[in-house]
Amino acid sequence: MSFDLPEAVGKRIYVQGKIHPKIRVPMREIELSDSLFPDGSTEKNEPVRVYDCSGPWGDPSVNCTEETGLPRLRESWIEVRGDVQRAESGALRAVSADAPPTQRAYALRGVVTPEMEFVAIRENLGREEVFREVYDRFPNEKTRPEEAQLLLDELGTGMPRPSELEAQPGFSPASMQRRADLHYRHPADYAKRTGVHVPAYFTPEFVRDELAAGRALIPVNVNHPEAEPMIIGRHFLCKINANIGNSAISSGIRQEVQKLRRAIHWGADTVMDLSTGADIHRTREWILRNSPVPIGTVPVYQALEKCDGKVESLSWEVFRDTLIEQAEQGVDYVTLHAALLQRFVPFTAGRATGIVSRGGSIMAKWMMLHGSENFLYTHWDEICTILATYDVAVSIGDGLRPGSIADANDFPQLAELEVQGELTLSAWKRGVQVMNEGPGHVPLHFIPENMRKQLLWCHEAPFYTLGPLPTDIAPGYDHITGAIGGAIIAQRGCAMLCYVTRKEHLGLPDAEDVREAVVTYKLAAHAADLAKGHPAAQLRDNALAKARFEFRWEDQFNLSLDPQRAREYHDQTLPHSGAKKAHFCSMCGPNFCAMKLSQEVREMNNEKK
């Protein structure tokens, strides 16, 4: 490690593919110590496998340097398909426009690619079997055992009062436990209401079907073979994106690569390079060659740099060339503000905060200066053809997202969303993988409406939101504000959250800001995964809770999203090493520990039996 990243806890393991035995899906496995009971007996605790975004950087047995870049994992997978060829520039591109090398096109043809099997294994977190009894994919509702269905129906309208249960014949702690378990583990009513149906087990075929339906995407440019496949869709784990990028004011190339490594160490699933300063091309090259996660960009930033920052000089031709340049370099997805139409711009004049999207305001100014429709909209088909040639996914931007609570859910925001839906359909027709970007600053009670409208108007394409931030008054804490909105919208099906750092609205994030933001968004996304009923998500919570209850401090730290932080905070109160084996915790001291008292209660209860 050339800089101050802590070592990852646990060991890197790989799970092999079955359809494609050559694939090896990386995970992290966290070993746990045995439970030790007061009577001296012990119990083994299974290791916990967690999702790992750090790629070869997180595998101590791989020797990588920033100068040489990462191994070209997917190179042979791409070559063997025989549908790409080298262009003059050396970049790969489709042999024929009729057979784009996109994961969407393969899915529509019924093909299960190595990428699809890779993400299926990854989403299962290494589980080999379905372990839930009855919670299954909802199209197959009738296969559920009858008893479970009856309970689900009952629970759907809320459990009866505890006193009513107590009055039932045969009532006992054991019988109640079973009901409570079913209640928790099978949130049927909930899934029905939100339209988020996570399957009990992810198969490569399920991945393929979701891709074909447009409900998910795997952003992997054929020119970014270093990328490990990951999937974005509401029936999968919620993903998070971290933004990096220098601006005219600060930052250098090596720092950007280190920001990337830092972001993926803490768990960023994709990274957007939003550089706007000098050396955009070279910075991006370093980032791509060192990134195991998909890289997104906003190509109009570079196009504008080529025009010396003069919006009036911007043109379709400059933009097109920039898009091709980035596609050939390996960018996995691009944000295009193509749904911001000329007639919507006057509506922003009455807003509290006008246009707050950089890309959006560039396009708006261009349209005002030229009196013409947005060239991204008028050239959409040509753009889609370019994207399909390299399997670059498109993230249709929300240039008119609200920049304040006052502007939330207003006409220009919703008008643009409707056009995003129109563009989604035509991009799909050309085989392009699509997601839609969303707000922004939105009060809590408007968040579900944003998700519903996006699903409805954009035909269930994955939603990718920035925040949302449910209040404007907490600069310095906007990672938290955004995580509140993010958890809520992710729970309802938002597929990826773009992180907001605590420096948002104030300055550029440093290393600690990136760590804080990534971990904060991971916890928000994870909370949503639990609520979505992701079958493997709760294993980690259960393991951590058990470790906490049994005072296995080291296990508790190791299972945390940020083990170093957890250990550091513990040690501030009780620094001596004996305290990590103490059978009480540091808040209450030995006489007042609730967990300790509770264990004593449990023992007394056992003795009574």
Added chain:
Amino acid sequence: MSFDLPEAVGKRIYVQGKIHPKIRVPMREIELSDSLFPDGSTEKNEPVRVYDCSGPWGDPSVNCTEETGLPRLRESWIEVRGDVQRAESGALRAVSADAPPTQRAYALRGVVTPEMEFVAIRENLGREEVFREVYDRFPNEKTRPEEAQLLLDELGTGMPRPSELEAQPGFSPASMQRRADLHYRHPADYAKRTGVHVPAYFTPEFVRDELAAGRALIPVNVNHPEAEPMIIGRHFLCKINANIGNSAISSGIRQEVQKLRRAIHWGADTVMDLSTGADIHRTREWILRNSPVPIGTVPVYQALEKCDGKVESLSWEVFRDTLIEQAEQGVDYVTLHAALLQRFVPFTAGRATGIVSRGGSIMAKWMMLHGSENFLYTHWDEICTILATYDVAVSIGDGLRPGSIADANDFPQLAELEVQGELTLSAWKRGVQVMNEGPGHVPLHFIPENMRKQLLWCHEAPFYTLGPLPTDIAPGYDHITGAIGGAIIAQRGCAMLCYVTRKEHLGLPDAEDVREAVVTYKLAAHAADLAKGHPAAQLRDNALAKARFEFRWEDQFNLSLDPQRAREYHDQTLPHSGAKKAHFCSMCGPNFCAMKLSQEVREMNNEKK
């Protein structure tokens, strides 16, 4: 200031009462600079009034020291009512058990006390008039203008598609703006669904009616005249509580008073003293005499100290004496785990994390050891009589709250909640003000169910929750985890959130942890207030958003929940003082600023007209 608290931004003002002209309600008023437009014209910005919990400590013209304590604000209000007398101990108590000096009893008799007018003015944030046109208290739905009602009906089912609106005759930005405003400002459908109906303007009579209905409480012991009245109820601003208190392991008395001052500086509405170590009585005395906010305790902690930590020695008599001691001292509300019944305890043995409430585990152990029912339950009427004598409010504890996602919404948790409802009714009968405590560790999709069941089973008594924490895997970040759950439950009517610090589960919070936690919970509570439609809440967001859009950096900092943090983060990127007047922000630099571009778009739009 004897320690490192920053100065509050803005100036302390007081708003005088009308029914009770002697009352002066403290607020903070933040002056704003003028807007400066590119054509050289300016526009005045009204100052913004914000809620202020800091009491005399926040008024530079009041000279207070920790040794002398605070002025006895309410002494004359209490004396003039003539229903209390001095006991031998010197403490005030009811003259007659038939006429308890509780705010609930006054409300039931139709009296508007100075305390009630005080909180009405406070909740209005100094607004003198109703400024919403049509959003009114929902019982008066028929008084709404017809046009507004029609729009509300339309919006209740979601706005039509933008393209449908565009097709309507007379469609223009201005006509759309009006619809969007109504959409935003009058979340009728939302309020109907959640049962949270915040009035457009708070009158003392509204406060009285909410108190009489048991939907709110003003925790003010007659022996804590230093306390400034505040109200806890779902139709008011959401409140937050900060816990302080030493344990056997660390902390001293003066530090505890400083923790109190720090918590109220950042915005804690009440403070619980959870001390368990030596000097409990003396620590509490210092805290009470220096606290302008209500102080809560868990009396069983001190009762157990009196028994040298031996649960078996605990008895109703020791507890009763402790309760009277604390009531005479001036404690404003007490947590009593009276709803944790003997028959529920065996259900916790099968849990992942047993009992995690300190008070709950003490009572459970006592019941196991003695084979008897909870003495707090069996002596409930006697307890309520004591509480009513001093106007101590009761916070009925949730000793069986889940300590992990795995245990959420299980039988023992819900069984205790049902008994909380039973105890609420009998406490109300004796004139006692009541709230109910709630969880805990709860996944996102179970949170609304917790709120619904509490409202239903506990007869709309205010709910006061710890978190809830929607995942277990983020120790070190649990203030954020808790704020996510807190915002969601507060939006649905939870009246007060107990903060969780980032040290939760790991150690004791220090000064920075308290600051971080209070501000985090303030932002969560404020996000909920916006969603609840609190009429004054959004004024601050709007003012901050406007300042941000106009690059009035100092105003943006000053309107923040944590002005020092916002300024510090800004200065890390752009330290020179000129940058605070710069017409661009520090993330994008001068050429790429979206706000700047957007202002240019607005100007071009104006020129065109």
